[in-house]
Amino acid sequence: MHAHPMQDVLVLLALAVVAVALLRRAHLPPVLGYLLAGILAGPHGLGWIQDSAAIEFMAEIGVVFLLFTIGLEFSLPQFLAMRHTVLGLGGAQVALGTAAGAGLALWHGVSWEGAVVVGGALALSSTAIVIKQLADQLELHSRHGRAAVGILLFQDLAVVPFLVLIPILAGDGGGSMWWPILLALLKGAVALAVMFALGRFGLRPLFHEVGRARSAELFTLTVLMVALAAAWITNQLGLSLALGAFLAGLMLGETEYRHQIEADIRPFRDVLLGLFFITIGARLDVFQLPDIWPLVLGLVAFLVLGKGLLVAVLARIAGNEAGVAVRTGMVLAQGGEFGFALLALAMQHDLFSPATSQVVLTAVVISMALTPFLVRYNGAVAKQLMQGNYLQRRATRQQEIAEATHELEGHIILCGYGRVGQNLAKFLRDEALEYVALDLDPTRIRNARDAGERVFYGDSTHRDLLEAAGVSRARALVITFDNVNAAFQILARVREDNPTLPILVRTRDDTYMEELSSAGATEVLPESLEASLMLATDLLLTLDVPHGEVMRLLENARSSSYRQLRGLFTGVELGEGDKTPTTSERLHTVILPGEAESVGRHLGDLGLEERGVLVTAVRRGGIRGEEPTPDLELREGDALVLQGPSEQLEWAEKRLLSK
Structure with missing residues (x-):
């Protein structure tokens, strides 16, 4: 059988x-x-x-x-x-x-x-x-x-x-x-x-x-x-x-x-x-x-x-x-x-x-x-x-980098010398700050070296090349290319040798912000969010908002890890600049009916923030209040703007509307 x-x-x-x-x-x-x-x-x-x-x-x-x-x-x-x-x-x-x-x-x-x-x-x-x-x-x-x-x-x-x-x-x-x-x-x-x-x-x-x-x-x-x-x-x-x-x-x-x-x-x-x-x-x-x-x-x-x-x-x-x-x-x-x-x-x-x-x-x-x-x-x-070839080339590169950087102290290491890396280098040169760049494009490196720039062929994920570039003496390190896997490897290598070195990481969006920060990144800079900040800066200055006030707004946004920018009202169609993974935080508005149990209770008593949901604003009687305090008493008709991951938002909505 x-x-x-x-x-x-x-x-x-x-x-x-x-x-x-x-x-x-x-x-x-x-x-x-x-x-x-x-x-x-x-x-x-x-x-x-x-x-x-x-x-x-x-x-x-x-x-x-x-x-x-x-x-x-x-x-x-x-x-x-x-x-x-x-x-x-x-x-x-x-x-x-x-x-x-x-x-x-x-x-x-x-x-x-x-x-x-x-x-x-x-x-x-x-x-x-x-x-x-x-x-x-x-x-x-x-x-x-x-x-x-x-x-x-x-x-x-x-x-x-x-x-x-x-x-x-x-x-x-x-x-x-x-x-x-x-x-x-x-x-x-x-x-x-x-x-x-x-x-x-x-x-x-x-x-x-x-x-x-x-x-x-x-x-x-x-x-x-x-x-x-x-x-x-x-x-x-x-x-x-x-x-x-x-x-x-x-x-x-x-x-x-x-x-x-x-x-x-x-x-x-x-x-x-x-x-x-x-x-x-x-x-x-x-x-x-x-x-x-x-x-x-x-x-x-x-x-x-x-x-x-x-x-x-x-x-x-x-x-x-x-x-x-x-x-x-x-x-x-x-x-x-x-x-x-x-x-x-x-x-x-x-x-x-x-x-x-x-x-x-x-x-x-x-x-x-x-x-x-x-x-x-x-x-x-x-x-x-390949000790006679592979390792010899790598050892030669390591020696070349070490000889060119052995006198440097407090310099900046740029991992990647594409458009972002080269733009950063221009600002560093304007401020007379020394830098060393590592890249894997031979043509780009040759042209940059001919122009007198301190750029070398090397894989930034290799610890020996980072050591040759003086990572233990550097003032900061910037990962300029958008490759999350390589970024994690670089962070692991650098943190073993220099636990206190400031490391800035460029990413395309905010998907891996928490993971990169946990791996040792001092700052994670998502392109999509930074583009919003730059556009807002130019707009506010054009509208004659005082420069100090604009800088305060930018500092608040960055110091909170872009929390206020990471939420997004999702519609039927998203524009090219509005792409966000479903695991990212979203914005969602909930209007309280009179029979909701949350009406008459204080905002802090609902436990929303403990579940990862932030109430970013409350609109009442046509007036919108930003960042409401926990002791705010909710009323019928209040419109709460919630921010958080999709699953938590669904829970929060049920919590607010339950009878």
């Missing part, structure tokens, strides 16, 4: 809890726990769970949600800026990797049709493991992280032609292979156009309407619907589910709802992604290992060493530094989940034997199990391997 599917799910969850808990204590990545659970419980292990279409489908949805959150992380301009990496570097890697893998398969007696599929499977890397590990290590937006993501995106796109090609190689295509491939590419272009059109003209109005309902449940349901609908659209066009989810995330990443969407989708993603890794482990037949282990070890070496070297060489040719190229190669030195899809389809068409499939499958699973270690220690290994 076949076990109920719920039994398989419970077994998987129990094994995952135990395995992940044990590996956490050993400070090992949880991905290994999921793989181990799958190996033990799978049909080739203890046999506690059998092949289940339902579990396989849920696991695939986990990858869909992963790609959806990746799309949220990348803005559309950033994605377009990566097109050379995606098409150039990614295309070269897939082409050469497929050729090398196919050659290896031919050498071991696989037919040329099957060898092409084996080569394609080996050319693909694990999007799920690599991106999750890079994100956990805050390396997703590093140079090697961006290069790896670009290559992975092309690999995901390359799956489509391979899936079209396999039936043709098996003799089921009924003619030339070029027309089906061209048709697949045409479908891909249609999918891109459809997703971009829906994203630009449909998603933001949809979420505005959902946001007006003020229902967390409705918001979460809408997020799930959009992610899965986008995946379904691309799947209907013959493309991968994950591609549609990525495009939907890319579109929503341009909206003000990005952070709330990411928070809502994360629990579903993590649970289902864990299930995906379990299904990968379940594919491994450990009882065949004694017979095939030499071939498996050779293929694992090919993936880890050969593929890693190929990616590193291509990344170096593409213009990356040697150290960055090595780190990129290590990150992508494994097989991937989409390779399993190619192998399964090829097996259905008898393109190679089950024995060959098990060798490739086992090698890919082992390489994926090694991936968390390769990603975690990619920096340390690169330093050891």
Whole structure:
């Protein structure tokens, strides 16, 4: 009698809890726990769970949600800026990797049709493991992280032609292979156009309407619907589910709802992604290992060493530094989940034997199990391997910076020398204040150095370069670029060496103000709020408001961490300058009816401020009073202007209007 599917799910969850808990204590990545659970419980292990279409489908949805959150992380301009990496570097890697893998398969007696599929499977890397590990290590937006993501995106796109090609190689295509491939590419272009059109003209109005309902449940349901609908659209066009989810995330990443969407989708993603890794482990037949282990070890070496070297060489040719190229190669030195899809389809068409499939499958699973270690220690290994190049260049830069700044005392360190950094430098020069700037754009640095400015090539997140710039002797440090992950890393490095150094952090909005302040930022300056202050300053001075009064208003706004500016009345449509994430504070007006219990009570007795809700003003009889005191007695018809997060505002409204 076949076990109920719920039994398989419970077994998987129990094994995952135990395995992940044990590996956490050993400070090992949880991905290994999921793989181990799958190996033990799978049909080739203890046999506690059998092949289940339902579990396989849920696991695939986990990858869909992963790609959806990746799309949220990348803005559309950033994605377009990566097109050379995606098409150039990614295309070269897939082409050469497929050729090398196919050659290896031919050498071991696989037919040329099957060898092409084996080569394609080996050319693909694990999007799920690599991106999750890079994100956990805050390396997703590093140079090697961006290069790896670009290559992975092309690999995901390359799956489509391979899936079209396999039936043709098996003799089921009924003619030339070029027309089906061209048709697949045409479908891909249609999918891109459809997703971009829906994203630009449909998603933001949809979420505005959902946001007006003020229902967390409705918001979460809408997020799930959009992610899965986008995946379904691309799947209907013959493309991968994950591609549609990525495009939907890319579109929503341009909206003000990005952070709330990411928070809502994360629990579903993590649970289902864990299930995906379990299904990968379940594919491994450990009882065949004694017979095939030499071939498996050779293929694992090919993936880890050969593929890693190929990616590193291509990344170096593409213009990356040697150290960055090595780190990129290590990150992508494994097989991937989409390779399993190619192998399964090829097996259905008898393109190679089950024995060959098990060798490739086992090698890919082992390489994926090694991936968390390769990603975690990619920096340390690169330093050891490239001591004569990578470390020498870094040591040379460190020495150059140290020699140029060793006499400086009380200077300012500028992390980033783009528009904001250069404008700050102009003000510092006008006041005869010394500064040192670190940036990663060689052309910008060369031009600035030719003009006599103290600007150096260097990654501000590296402690040794900050020490060379004299962080222990500096008067202040300013993070001028808008990269929250890098800002957190810089704050951690600097606070270990100089706990009292004033650090100013530039951000796009107020989303991470509290987190950055807790991490050690002295001041967090959101561009959107500062723009409001500057506009207000010019307006008030134009209206002949005394300069001292204007300065007092500005000081009050900044000293309260922009509290009075962070609330916003939300409407059906928001302007470009009014974007605010759903987790930010909002303004909402509540008018008290005569039967409300709060009428006749003092404002301070309602406990609103303890729940994070501030009453910024009260309008009574056509007169508006700002910042009411706690002893204000509320009356019928009073209009209270509330400020706080959406959920707290909903509670406060019920509290005020309850009868």
